[in-house]
Amino acid sequence: MLHIVTDSATDMPLAWREQFDIHVIPVNLCIQGKTYKDEIDLDCERFLELVARTRQIPTTAQPAPHDYIELYRSIAKPGDTILSIHLSSKLSGTYASAEMAKQEVGEQLEIVPFDSLSGSAATAFMAREARQLANKGAGLDIILERLAYIRDRVRIAFTLDTLEYAVMSGRIRRLQAAVVSVLQIKPIVEVRNGLIEMTDKVRTRKRATARLIEKMQASFGDQPINVAIIHAWASEAGEALCHQVQRSLNCQEVFIDQLSNGVASHLGPGTVGIVAYPILQNRLRPT
Structure with a gap:
């Protein structure tokens, strides 16, 4: 079975998460010494209020490898494949964390991190198309070929x-x-x-x-x-x-x-x- 994961730097209609069974791991937002999990601890309105009030721009931190491992193990069983599509590796460490998590659980699960070299809605479209192709019976090679096509042209x-x-x-x-x-x-x-x-x-x-x-x-x-x-x-x-x-x-x-x-x-x-x-x-x- 194929599971699809992305991160909260992805801009995606909320309905797609359920419709296309896409899991989202939150990026960490750090401001005034406190760390918040994006979308879980802060929605967009509260986040704007916090930035405007403190006059500080938060730093961001990728989820730790153990966060990925916890998510991967919660959604998949041994033998399953997880396609993990993430924000550009040149902008964030989210992809690198997914690679490290792969090393930890690679014997139980097939983890396939994919570097979008983009972000925002580009990763949303990639995740959605990956699910659509999987539902039509496409193999992982065909799905990755499609994702590379989008990455090269978006x-x-x-x-x-x-x-x-x-x-x-x-x-x-x-x-x-x-x-x-x-x-x-x-x-x-x-x-x-x-x-x-x-x-x-x-x-x-x-x-x-x-x-x-x-x-x-x-x-x-x-x-x-x-x-x-x-x-x-x-x-x-x-x-x-x-x-x-x-x-x-x-x-x-x-x-x-x-x-x-x-x-x-x-x-x-x-x-x-x-x-x-x-x-x-x-x-x-x-x-």
Whole structure:
């Protein structure tokens, strides 16, 4: 039997967890000397309140290998296979912890860690497609081939509404942030080769969201794509971007979700973005 695990840095419709039997291991969030388990000890609203009140950006820590072992053993029996899909190894140690857990329980369970080299909704789509393929009888080799296809082609791009939180996290200097604020510049960041990079600086929010769509059009043209609109405490902005995306791109499926707490705290409220990948029209495509 195949079990699927991901981490709480994955942005995924809550219903998918039950519908596609996807297990989520929480990332640890540390603030003011206290450690919280993401989504268990803190929901997104309480987390935002905590960051705003303390004026501190939390540090994040991957689940320990024993956390993985405990989860793996609770969901599987000897002889089962666990596909563990995680946030980019270049951004977090979640994948490394899964590899260490594999060494501990490898004789009882077949653990297959998969480095997404991405995160957010990309890992959600990977987990969902893995389950769909497994339900159709696909072997692990076919599933991993499909996940590699998504990993190689997914695009992730966000635009930030404020640099206040990036300043608090130390990712940008206060003077730079002040200049950007006066000029109404909205930075655009993308996940490239497993890392987050600033790729554009655009004047005004309207132009920034238009630029996100232009990037997706340049990548996919009129290919059918699956899309997620991800936002940080900005549901109205997410809805507006979703309507624009559906008018501009050949979307087969679209969902909207809140950005995970750990990432949202660094990018700040108002952040919105697009996660998209093309649908392959061959034997690897689940139906």
